[in-house]
Amino acid sequence: MNEMINRRKLLQAGGALIVTFSLPMARAATPAAEKTLSPARVDGFLAVAHDGTVTVYSGKVDLGTGVRTALTQIVADELDVPMNQVTIIEGDTALTPDQGTTSGSFSIQNGGMQLRRAAATARRALLRRAAAQMDRDISTLLIRNGVVTAAGGEGLPIGSLVEPTALALDIEKDAPQKAPGDYTVVGKPVRRLDIPDKVDGRFTFMQDFTVPGMLHGRVVRPSGFGATLVSYDESSIADIPGIVKIVRISNFLGVLAKSEWSAIKAAEQLKVTWSSWSDLPDQSKIWEHVRNTPVVHDDVTSRLGSSRAVLGAAPRKLRSTYDFAIHTHGSIGPSCAVATFTDGKLTCWTASQATHDLRKQLAAMLALSDADVRCVYVEGAGCYGRNGHEDAAADAALLARAAGTPVRVQWMRADEHGWDPKGPPTLLDMRAGVDPQGNLAAWESELFVPDGSATFVPLTGAELAGLNSLGKLSPGGVLNDLSIPYDIPNVTTTAHRLQSTPLRPAWIRSPGRLQNTFANESFLDEIAASIGADPLDIRLQHLEDARGKELLERLAKLSKWRERREPDRNAEVVTGRGLAYVKYELVRTYVGAVADVEINRKTGALAVKRFYVAHDCGQIINPDGLRNQIEGCVVQTVSRILKEEVTFDRSMVTSLDWASYPILTFPEIPEIVIDLIDRPQEVPWGGGEPTCAVVPSAIAGAVFEATGVRLRSVPFTPRKVLAVLRAS
Missing domain, CATH: 3.30.365.10 (Aldehyde oxidase/xanthine dehydrogenase, molybdopterin binding domain)
Known part of the structure; x- marks a missing residue:
């Protein structure tokens, strides 16, 4: 076998052969000496060929979320070249900088902005080179469709300006970026680049x-x-x-x-x-097992005022516990x-x-x-x-x-x-105190989750082989959004970090944020009901964030929240609406949602009929792609909340197929109505996870409006719904 030829074919098949560098091909595992991997360098991220085509080297990868299209838009717009002249190579450790794991909705917020700065630096470098060649002042030159153009019409294609060291530059933080009003493809609903081949069956999946x-x-x-x-x-x-x-x-x-x-x-x-081997806990006693697991340490994620004293003195106290089952991906x-x-x-x-x-x-x-x-x-x-x-x-x-x-x-x-690794079982105890005037005066929460925030999850094959894979207990960022976005005078939120968890954990979409927001928003609804407040009004009352308030008002208008009718709780099939809000991790994307549900009181069957979503992630790169993300968040999370739960015996997982681990089917998908709030002057945040966080509590709130009962245990299966209805 000719090693040189076959390794070239392998690289072509893997998408790693590029046209802008001469790469040594005899060793597929050997990085190209001419290609820097530095995330501080322009040529770490970009290359321009003599024909004007642009190659982007992205450490962030498209997991099927449309990120490839959005990143292409960012680079094409900042360099001012047509999108069809931009090619992206993703996640090749020999060619792309390490931009961290593709997770947490950071691909645009972090990875995309690195590319934008690299492209802005490249743009300025190309204009400087053109100014020198054309003997013009740089301020009189523009790049349009891949051509540097002077005021008199003279032009130089950017490919003609490229020499081996043309982009061997440090990325300049102050390199001027385009003004939002000058963007031509950013902010526009560009169709995803991957969909045609996926629809036609030509796409090469792993x-x-x-x-x-x-x-x-x-x-x-x-x-x-x-x-x-x-x-x-x-x-x-x-x-x-x-x-x-x-x-x-x-x-x-x-x-x-x-x-x-x-x-x-x-x-x-x-x-x-x-x-x-049979050392797994009894699943029927999973929450007792969680409570009895040794606590390694406590993380106090927020503390304001004197919640313990105020709670103790409050004339009205509320207390609830929420649990969230183990999920598989x-x-x-x-x-x-x-x-x-x-x-x-x-x-x-x-x-x-x-x-x-x-x-x-x-x-x-x-x-x-x-x-x-x-x-x-x-x-x-x-x-x-x-x-x-x-x-x-x-x-x-x-x-x-x-x-x-x-x-x-x-x-x-x-x-x-x-x-595969699982989302760990999550348990939350919630307490609140209402003062004599009916005001929410104190809030406390206690979260029980596995310890650990390691970068690496143990590799199963390595563990079986007795080899080191650097892995440690790593459930993901499960403390995020335990703290609340509301202005309450006395607050303490605490996470009890547990020594172990039954099944190997890892981050699963919106880890921690989903579970914690479910408890926070559901408990706020319970408080609202206890004092006779509307779920929307209590949120607006305790929000100081102007963007958050605007989003909730737009959600109310989108869903006609204030026009809803009192449900008939005596019918066999009852309907209700629930509302939820999150400011993701308290520092970025705002999302509000209203869920419309139907519940059959005889069977316990719960159906989500419609979801309204108001979404503010700052500057929007691709509205169409963002809608895809939001819709995906709703569909998958509705599935997780209504149906999904890992089952296991004392030895291993027993939910090994779609019959024992059911997911949402096409006829069960809700209608989804979205209001995108575009803020072109603001930094762009992520959209891949935040909407997930508001789904469970919106559904739970809708069930309460329809039936008067609270669902506090995910998933909301017919068996659980019937049990709660019969106990009410």
Whole structure:
């Protein structure tokens, strides 16, 4: 096999071959010497070719959210080149700067603004070069459609200004950026660049990605999370054609075959003996287990006034507890990766949302230097936080090293549901005190969540193999939005950080923000009901933030909140409306939502019929893409709130398919009405997560209006709804 030719084909297939640099191709895992990876340099992010095309190197990746289109808009507008002349390379550790994990709705807010500053610096550099060549004052020159144009009509294409060091510049923080009024594509509803190929079936997802000569691998999972491998019978798969190898590394057991079907059959048929293990808690007593888990330390996330004293003296006290079940990511396309290990160097094609971090983890697992590992991003079919893609990459890397040839690992549904990391169980105790005048005087909350905020989640394959992957307990930013956005004179919010949690945790869409906002907003509704206040009015009364107030007023107008009718609670099918608000993490995107629901009082069936959303994330880059994000937040979170809960026995997860872990179906999707508040003069914030946070409490508030009962335990299944109705 001609290594040079085949490695070039591999890079072309992975989207890593670029036209603006001459890259050494003989080592797929070797970074190009001519290409800086510095996030402080223009050429870390951008390259301009002689034909005027622009290549963008983005450490932030598109997880199916449309970020690629928005980033293209940002660069095209700031450099003033047509969008079709801009190409983005994402998440290739040999070519793109490390901009951190693609998470937390920071791709535009942080990653996009880095690109904007780099493009603004490049724009000024190109104008300076053109001014020198044309002997003109720089202030008389403009760039339009990729051409530097002088007042008299003379023009120079930007590609003609490019030399090897033209963009080898430090990014200038003060490089003048376009005024919002001068943007031509930013702020416009540009159709997503990825959708046509996805609709036509031409798009290459990670699950579709192949390389020549690869084998297919499957990992045989233990019978329990802590079970150890006792023995296996190789002869039990002797009748399956194309079996190449069985790989055992401690408790990691994998099979390699020439075809995927043979690998699947071998993993199913291989006779394996595992030790017994049953140390998971009894799920029926999960909240008792959470309360009894040792507390490592407490984090007081806000303290104002003397909440304990005021609460103790208050003539009216309210107290409620909210719980939020363990959720899996439930990616509809199970995780996948391809890896090759040659001459002591690893290349891994992966849908990881954090290729630069994964590179470090794979290097640690295989005892390699970071420089000997290259991770190349290929978009996966589904990612809602840190799901199983990194773990599939570890599986592929271990098997590729053992095989000495490229290996593709495609997880099955049971792998994804059973072995991806989970959103941890979350418990919140809420207390409030109302003074003699009926004013909300004191607020306290206590959150029970796992400790840890590590960058790296342990890789399952590494754990089974007894190898280091740098991972620690890492449930995500679960303290965010425990503090409240409202002006209350006496407040204390405390998080009890727990020593452990039943299942391996990781961040799942809107981690912590979703659970904490559910409790905060639902409890505020309870307080409003106790003092006879409208849910909208109590929020406006306790808000000092002008943008927040404006958003709520626009939401009220959008949903006709003040025109709603008193529901008939005696009908078999009752309807109600609920309202919720968040200022995400108290520092960015504002979202308000109203939910319209129907509840069948006989069956407990709950349907969300309509969602109204008012959304303010500052400057909007792509209104169409932002609407996609908001709609996705609503649909997925309605699914999580109405249906989703991981089940497990004392050994492992038992909700291993869509029957045991149901999600929302198309007929159940609500109508979604959106009011986008564009603020072109403000910084852009994110839209990928914030709307999630207001969904559960809006639904819960609507159920209360319809029935007079409170739902405090997610998910709101018919069984739970009936139980609460019968107890009322």
